[in-house]
Amino acid sequence: MGVSPRRAGIALLLLFTVSGFAALIYQSVWTHYLGLTLGHAAYAQSLVLAIFMGGMALGAWIASRHSERMRRLLLAYAAIEALVGIAGLLFHPLFVHYMAFSADSLPVA
Numbered sequence: 001m002g003v004s005p006r007r008a009g010i011a012l013l014l015l016f017t018v019s020g021f022a023a024l025i026y027q028s029v030w031t032h033y034l035g036l037t038l039g040h041a042a043y044a045q046s047l048v049l050a051i052f053m054g055g056m057a058l059g060a061w062i063a064s065r066h067s068e069r070m071r072r073l074l075l076a077y078a079a080i081e082a083l084v085g086i087a088g089l090l091f092h093p094l095f096v097h098y099m100a101f102s103a104d105s106l107p108v109a
Contacts, residue, residue: 012074019081026088027052033095037102 003011027048034044059080070076 022085026084030091033091037099
């Protein structure tokens with residue numbers, strides 16, 4: 001007595017939707033952080049969008065090369081989502097260290 005395909009499909013759709021919302025939240029937060037570093041929100045938004053779209057393109061290219069050999073695509077997707085989540089958790093401490101480093105090492109005009 002397993003899960004019906006319809007329920008599994010609805011659960012996957014819900015998970016993909018939540019993943020998309022998380023990506024938008026990450027994008028918004030990273031834009032704010034980089035706006036503090038770059039000095040202007042437009043520069044930060046452009047950089048975050050370029051990195052986000054570049055990452056999606058790179059991921060699609062890698063997936064097109066390796067997906068035929070992978071047996072459990074959903075597990076691979078879950079692992080990638082976990083890595084993105086870990087990167088999101090590590091971003092703030094790395095940003096704090098970067099700001100301290102740049103404040104100490106960059107000359108003030």
